[in-house]
Amino acid sequence: EAQVTQNPRYLITVTGKKLTVTCSQNMNHEYMSWYRQDPGLGLRQIYYSMNVEVTDKGDVPEGYKVSRKEKRNFPLILESPSPNQTSLYFCATRTGASYEQYFGPGTRLTVT
Amino acid sequence: EDKVVQSPLSLVVHEGDTVTLNCSYEVTNFRSLLWYKQEKKAPTFLFMLTSSGIEKKSGRLSSILDKKELFSILNITATQTGDSAVYLCAGAGGTSYGKLTFGQGTILTVHP
Numbered sequence: 001e002a003q004v005t006q007n008p009r010y011l012i013t014v015t016g017k018k019l020t021v022t023c024s025q026n027m028n029h030e031y032m033s034w035y036r037q038d039p040g041l042g043l044r045q046i047y048y049s050m051n052v053e054v055t056d057k058g059d060v061p062e063g064y065k066v067s068r069k070e071k072r073n074f075p076l077i078l079e080s081p082s083p084n085q086t087s088l089y090f091c092a093t094r095t096g097a098s099y100e101q102y103f104g105p106g107t108r109l110t111v112t
Numbered sequence: 113e114d115k116v117v118q119s120p121l122s123l124v125v126h127e128g129d130t131v132t133l134n135c136s137y138e139v140t141n142f143r144s145l146l147w148y149k150q151e152k153k154a155p156t157f158l159f160m161l162t163s164s165g166i167e168k169k170s171g172r173l174s175s176i177l178d179k180k181e182l183f184s185i186l187n188i189t190a191t192q193t194g195d196s197a198v199y200l201c202a203g204a205g206g207t208s209y210g211k212l213t214f215g216q217g218t219i220l221t222v223h224p
Contacts, residue, residue, distance in 0.1 A: 031210060042200060043155070043214040050210050058211060059114070090154055099144045099204050101212075103154035 002027045004104035006091050012110045013081060021076045021107050023091030030096040032074035033058070034066065036087040037106075043090065049074055050096070081111040114139045116203050118215035125191055126223050133186040133218045139203035140211075145177050145184045148200040150217070155200055158186070191222045 004025045013019055023032065033048035035058075045058025049068040063085055065077040078085060091104040116137045125131055137145065144162045148155035159168045161177035161184060168175050172191075177184045188195055198217040205211055 033210070033212065035214075040216060042216040043202070045212050045214075048210045048212075056206075056210060059213065099146055099160050099212075100157045101146075103156075106154055 002102070004091055004093055004102050006089075006104040006107050008107060009105060010108050012112065014112055015082055016080050019078050019081060019109075021078075021089060021091075021109070023074045023076065023104055024072055025093045025102070026072065027093060027095075027102065028071065029093040029102075030071070031094045032068065033092045033101070034064070034074070034076045035090045035092065036060065036085075037090060038087050046076070046089075081109075083111050085109065086111050114203065114205065114211070114213040116201060116213050116215040118199075118201055118218050120218060121216060122219040122221070124221045124223065127192055129191050129222075130187065130189045131191060131220065133188075133199050133201075133220070134183065135185070135201035135215055136183040137201075137203040137213075137215075138182065139205040139213055141205040141209065142179075142203060143209045144204045146202045146204060146212075147175055147184070147186050148202065150198040150200055151196075158199075188220075191220075193222050193224055196220055196222045 030051045034046040035043045044060045047066040049055045089107045092101040094101045119134045147158040159175045164179040172189045175186045200217045202214040
């Protein structure tokens, strides 16, 4: 079954404690992307990756890091989380030729 | 800065009504306009529009793009309670066509 998985699904953490949210896909898609969703602001793109070792900034990259060492994985790293990074995070993938994205189930992060 | 604006932000209708959702965009190196439906989970893909004036249809939903005026509309006819959701539009563009900018979303509520 084609799927995008995210872990963890829920996380409560404290300011400054480094964390990683993993994203994995089994569809062999070249493109992967991270978004955050906040009430009234819609989805905002954090980073995207067109292929292995190729990443680029979206609209809100500050405070986040990503890496794409393998095609199937695209982890989102928060080196020093702050309360304004409390949000719902989505990972998404697509093939290089299409814009139809497949979204993961979401990770709800709370930073206190 | 890329921008996508949706209107109205919320809409309440009764079953059987027809609704029109609007999306205007300013996206660098614009490639495509996408519509998504989001219920209480991850967004699901509805349409991708690349060419002006060509209507895409899926059942009671249809959408069209006007690249000259930089907007798109999503029509839903004979609405049902199951159409209640947040409808998101997004503009795809950027230097490598990987950047996706979402609007704030339109919250549609359909009453029986």
